[in-house]
Amino acid sequence: MVTLEHYLILSALLFCVGIFGLLTRRNAVGVLMSIELMFNSANINFIAFSKFITPEALTGQIFAIFVITIAAAEATVGLAIVVLMYRNFNAVNVDKINFMKW
């Protein structure tokens, strides 16, 4: 039997994988993918809570649909900026992008 805890553990693991990727990935596309993982871990939470805590209302599932849409919009702008970065710096490696330092 799959319980709420299983879903929460899965989403927490997925979130940690996302954070890890965000901090260690050097490729900008990889960084964007890690962020997608973080969004999706929140989605798992929303749907699991919707199923187990408020089964009569669909609030969580609807939230997940909105998040998917927003993540798509964010990825679109993100990839556009990565293309821009490739044109200007001739690299998609985020290490190379450090003109400004404090």
Added chain:
Amino acid sequence: MQIELSLLSPQLFLLLWAILVFVVDFFTAERNKASLAYLSIIGLVLTAIISISSKQGETFGGSFRADTFGLSFNIIFLGSAILTVASAVDYVKAHLKHQGEFYGLILLSTVGMMFLSASGDLLTLYVSLELATISLFVLAAYMKSDLKSTEAGLKYLILGAASSAILLYGISLLYGISGTLVLDAIALKLSQMPTVGPLFILSIVMIIAGLSFKLAAVPFHMWCPDVYEGAPTPVTAYLSVASKAAGLAALIRIFFKSLASTSMQWVPLLMAISAMAMILGNVVAVRQHNIKRLLAYSSIAQIGYILVGFIAVSELAVTSIILYVLAYMFANIGAFMVVIAFYNVSGSDDIMAYAGLSKRSPFLAISMVVFLLSLVGIPPMAGFIGKFYLFSAAIEKGYYWIVVLGVLTSVISLYYYMSIAYQMYFKTGDDDSPVRVSPTMAVALVVALAGTLLIGVYTQPVLSAISGASSAFF
């Protein structure tokens, strides 16, 4: 469920106007594109009039609420958009391609912020926050062939998206705990719970972390100086005021409405963030040579001051935050206007280049001094009144040490702000040709000056106008 679309009229009107700007852009010849800026300003002013005159209430089952709190923040968003667009005309004409989209995106971002300040549930809040932010990602990277602007866009995008994912995870946990997304219902549910569990603490920490990125509060400020330096200067001006005000509106909506009964859990956390922001922002600003970076660190410090008022969680806290953000809007965008006007002529953001500005353009120099004094909080400028109310909100609740820290760090800020004034008045530069200010910019500067001085002198009318704002929470 009764749906009253008339409550949304300011937001919908501005959305349509933004689309109008995009469409008119198609039919405008390249040399006439500057007229789109005036078209945008007309739209923003009309939206402000509609906001003030439209009625209040809530609709969509409490998801959208038009109240005095939302109205006050709408005026702040619209005011900063108007000042930004007015100051951007010459800069955009000289440095940016695709002028129409620039103004259209600023309007769209403002629409997002206006929905945000009116949100009554976490879904509306999240979606409108993203609408406001995604437009700003594009604006930060707007100088397509400029390396710094691209870097700014990339950094803002990655950290902004990551922070919104963290915020989202926090929201999902809060939803799991309370079983609802409506802010009122969450408050009711939490007040019925005898104790709060570790899951709740985790969700609060993640929500604070996510929103602190938008506010650029320490320790989530790393993107701020780089993005401010790299982005086109009008975008920086808009980011530093409107985007922060939007983050504050979200923070107040969530924490004062839903989580007020658990304030024991999160006040210490925000107090620590506030103290760190005041110290780090003011100390690091001392060593900056680029004026945009200096203003970035100063804006980090300003968020620290605002959070001093925030932790009081009282009626006075809401009023004082709105008053301070209003004062901050005029002073900070005003300072950026001087930076833009100077950059248009000299092409430099270096503080050294400001040497002798008092002779090259006495008007710009004196305006800059007024704005900087308001940022420090010297009477009779608006910043003084704002800071006074923020600190008295904290004293009312007995948080003395943080107020002392606020006053001490303000003294540090006096040093680096006045070093700019020193450059302008007591140093002589190589170039002494006069700096010409365009009529639009001059009008915008006069408006910002008038706002800075008048709010400081005639505070009472402003206070009575925003006094209803706290009734949404207490």
